[in-house]
Amino acid sequence: MRDETDAGTSSCRPIAASRVVYSVVDDRRPFDAGPEAKNLDSGTSWNRNPGRSKSMKITDLRLRELQGTMEHADPFWEERLVRPQDIYPQYKKQGTPGNPRSLGGGRYEMRSTFLEIHTDEGVIGLSGPLDTHQAFIIDTKLRPILVGADPIAIETLWDQMYLSSIHGRKGENMMAISVVDCGLWDLKGKWLGQPVYRLLGGPSRDVIPAYASALGYSIEPEDVARRASEMVAQGYRGTKWFFRDGPADGPDGMKRNLKLAETLRASVGEDVDIMLDAWNSWDVPYSINMARRLAEYNVRWLEEPVLADKLESYKEIQRNSPILISGGEHEYTRWGFRYIVEHKAMDVLQPDIYWCGGISEAVKICNLASAFDLPVVPHGHSSYATAHLIASQSPSTCPVQEFLVKWNAVHQFFLKDPIVPRDGVIQVSWIDKPGLGLELDETKIETERDLSWRDPPQSL
Numbered sequence: 506m507r508d509e510t511d512a513g514t515s516s517c518r519p520i521a522a523s524r525v526v527y528s529v530v531d532d533r534r535p536f537d538a539g540p541e542a543k544n545l546d547s548g549t550s551w552n553r554n555p556g557r558s559k560s561m562k563i564t565d566l567r568l569r570e571l572q573g574t575m576e577h578a579d580p581f582w583e584e585r586l587v588r589p590q591d592i593y594p595q596y597k598k599q600g601t602p603g604n605p606r607s608l609g610g611g612r613y614e615m616r617s618t619f620l621e622i623h624t625d626e627g628v629i630g631l632s633g634p635l636d637t638h639q640a641f642i643i644d645t646k647l648r649p650i651l652v653g654a655d656p657i658a659i660e661t662l663w664d665q666m667y668l669s670s671i672h673g674r675k676g677e678n679m680m681a682i683s684v685v686d687c688g689l690w691d692l693k694g695k696w697l698g699q700p701v702y703r704l705l706g707g708p709s710r711d712v713i714p715a716y717a718s719a720l721g722y723s724i725e726p727e728d729v730a731r732r733a734s735e736m737v738a739q740g741y742r743g744t745k746w747f748f749r750d751g752p753a754d755g756p757d758g759m760k761r762n763l764k765l766a767e768t769l770r771a772s773v774g775e776d777v778d779i780m781l782d783a784w785n786s787w788d789v790p791y792s793i794n795m796a797r798r799l800a801e802y803n804v805r806w807l808e809e810p811v812l813a814d815k816l817e818s819y820k821e822i823q824r825n826s827p828i829l830i831s832g833g834e835h836e837y838t839r840w841g842f843r844y845i846v847e848h849k850a851m852d853v854l855q856p857d858i859y860w861c862g863g864i865s866e867a868v869k870i871c872n873l874a875s876a877f878d879l880p881v882v883p884h885g886h887s888s889y890a891t892a893h894l895i896a897s898q899s900p901s902t903c904p905v906q907e908f909l910v911k912w913n914a915v916h917q918f919f920l921k922d923p924i925v926p927r928d929g930v931i932q933v934s935w936i937d938k939p940g941l942g943l944e945l946d947e948t949k950i951e952t953e954r955d956l957s958w959r960d961p962p963q964s965l
C-alpha cells in the first residue's frame with residue numbers, strides 16, 4: 506500500500522486531504538500469499554500425526570432431546586430471584602419456575618438437549634445441555650457452515666459462524682455458537698486424547714476453589730441460616746445468594762434484602778465470603794444505597810445490579826460503591842467485554858462460557874481481563890467447561906469457580922460423572938479425561954428424540 510503522505514514515494518502534485526483517504530483505500534490490494542503458497546491439504550511438509558487424518562470432516566449434527574425422571578425432595582425450587590420485569594405487578598406475583606416439571610411425590614420430569622458433532626473418523630464432540638431456541642439455530646443456520654468442515658479448525662469455524670450472524674452477535678444466536686464451540690473443543694480433545702485444559706495451556710493448579718451459589722433456595726432467615734451453615738460445613742469458603750426484592754418493593758423490600766445479608770454474615774462467620782446477586786433488577790440510586798449498606802456485612806461483591814446494556818449506570822455504581830461490583834453474565838464476546846474493561850465498569854467479570862461465545866471466546870475475554878488486572882469468575886452454567894477454562898488460566902485471572910447447587914442437579918442430571926465440589930474445591934483430576942469429559946449416562950434416559958426443523962421444515 507502506497508503512503509500518499511510521504512513526499513518521497515508519492516506523486517509530486519499536492520493531494521487534498523479527502524483525496525488522500527480515497528487514494529489510500531484505492532491502493533489496497535489483498536495480501537499476496539506468494540508463489541510458495543499451497544493448499545495445506547495437498548502439502549506434505551507439516552503434520553503428520555500417524556493414525557490421524559489431516560482431513561477429518563464433520564458429517565452430521567445430532568440434537569438429542571433426552572427425557573428422564575429425577576427424584577428430589579419437594580419443592581425443587583423453593584424461591585426465585587428478583588427479575589427486571591418484577592416492576593410490573595403481574596410479573597412480581599409470579600412464583601417459582603415450572604422447570605423441571607413436578608410429577609408429584611418428589612419426582613420431576615427432566616428434559617435436556619445435547620449436541621453431538623459427528624465426524625467421518627468416528628470421533629464425536631458432545632456439548633450441552635442447550636435450550637430449544639439454540640437447537641433451532643444450530644439445526645437450521647449453523648449446520649450448513651459446519652457439515653463438511655474440518656472440526657479441528659475451531660477458530661476458523663467460530664469466525665465463519667460469527668460473520669454469518671450479523672443479527673445474532675449477542676443473545677440466543679451467540680449462545681448457539683457457544684454450544685457448538687464447546688462441542689468442537691470436546692471433539693478436538695478426544696481426537697488428540699487430551700483434556701481441553703491441557704490444550705489450552707493448563708493445568709495452572711491441582712485444585713480449583715469453588716463457591717456455592719444458592720439459586721432457588723428459600724430466603725426465609727431460618728432457612729438461610731441453616732443452608733449457609735451447611736455449606737460452610739461442607740468446606741465452601743464462599744457462598745452467593747439471590748435477592749428477591751428491588752426498588753418497586755419499597756422500604757420493606759430493602760429490609761428483606763438487608764436481612765438476607767445480615768443472616769448470611771451471622772451464619773458463616775467472618776472468614777467466609779458472601780456474595781449477593783440482583784440479577785439486572787435494580788436501578789442506580791437503589792444499587793448505590795444498597796451497596797453502602799451491604800458493606801456493613803463485608804459482602805465481597807454485588808452482582809449485576811442493573812441490566813447489562815447500562816454501562817454508564819455500571820460505571821456510576823462502581824464509582825460510588827464501597828464493595829466490588831460484578832457482572833458480565835449477560836454480556837457476549839470479546840467486543841462486549843472490551844467496553845466493560847476499558848471503562849472499568851465492573852470489578853469482577855463473569856462471562857458464561859456457554860453464552861459468551863464458547864471456550865474460544867472465553868479465553869479471549871480472560872486475556873483481555875488479565876491485561877486490565879481484572880479477575881474472571883465465569884458464570885456457572887456448565888461446570889465441566891468452566892473447570893477446563895479455569896484450570897487453563899492463571900489463578901490471578903480465574904481465582905474461583907461458581908457452583909450453582911440446584912442448577913447443577915438439573916444441568917448435570919444426564920451426565921455419568923457430574924462434577925460436585927468436595928471440601929469446597931474441584932479437583933482438576935476430575936476433568937482429566939479426553940475432551941471436556943462429558944459422558945451421557947444412558948441408564949437415565951427413559952425416552953429420547955432427535956430435534957430437527959428441516960426436511961420437512963418446521964417452526965418453533
Ligand SMILES: [Mg+2]
Pocket residue numbers: 782784808809834884
Ligand atoms: Mg448471576
